[in-house]
Amino acid sequence: MTTSISHSMPMVxxxxxxxxxQFIGFGAAVSWARSRYKVAAPATTGNEVFERYFRVQMNTxxxxxxxxxxxxxxxxxVSAMWAAVLGAIYLVGRLVYFLSYVKNPRSRSLxxxxxxxxxxxxxxGVLVVTIARLLPPTSP
Numbered sequence: 478m479t480t481s482i483s484h485s486m487p488m489v490x491x492x493x494x495x496x497x498x499q500f501i502g503f504g505a506a507v508s509w510a511r512s513r514y515k516v517a518a519p520a521t522t523g524n525e526v527f528e529r530y531f532r533v534q535m536n537t538x539x540x541x542x543x544x545x546x547x548x549x550x551x552x553x554x555v556s557a558m559w560a561a562v563l564g565a566i567y568l569v570g571r572l573v574y575f576l577s578y579v580k581n582p583r584s585r586s587l588x589x590x591x592x593x594x595x596x597x598x599x600x601x602g603v604l605v606v607t608i609a610r611l612l613p614p615t616s617p
Contacts, residue, residue: 485557489548492564499571500541503534506575529579536578536589537571543596551599555606563595570595 507530510516514524521531544567552560570591577584 485561486552488561489552489557489564492561492568493545493548495568496541496544496564496571499568500534500537503530503537503575506530507534526579529582532582533575533578536574540567540571540592540596543600544592547596547599547603550603555599555602560599563599567592567595 507527510524510527510530511518514527516523516527522528544564548560548564548567551563570588570593572588574585574588574592577588
C-alpha cells in the first residue's frame with residue numbers, strides 16, 4: 478500500500494461508518510412513520526407517506542450493496558482520497574434523496590443520481606485500473 482492511500486484510508490472508513498449510521502437513521506424514520514401513519518408491522522403498505530419512507534430505506538439497502546464494496550475497492554486500488562470525496566457525495570445524495578422522495582417521489586432524481594453515480598464511477602475506476610495492470614507494459 479502506498480503512503481497516500483494509508484493516510485487517506487481513515488476518511489474512507491469514516492464515510493462508510495457515516496453511510497451505515499445514515500441507514501440506521503432512515504430505519505428509525507421508517508419506525509417513526511409506521512407509528513405516525515398507523516401501519517402495523519409486518520405491513521409495508523397502507524399509507525402513501527409511510528410507503529415513501531419505507532421505499533427510501535429499501536432503496537438505500539440496494540445502494541449500500543454496491544457502495545460499500547465499491548468505495549473499499551476504489552480506495553484500495555485507485556485512490557483513498559478520491560474514494561472519500563465520492564463517498565461524501567454519496568452521503569449528501571442519500572440525504573437529498575430521502576428528503577425529496579418523502580416530500581414528492583417525482584423529485585427524487587437529483588438525490589438518486591448523486592448517490593448512484595459515485596458507486597458506478599468507483600466501480601468503473603477499479604475495472605480500468607485493474608485491467609490496465611494486467612496489460613503488458615509498453616516499451617518506450
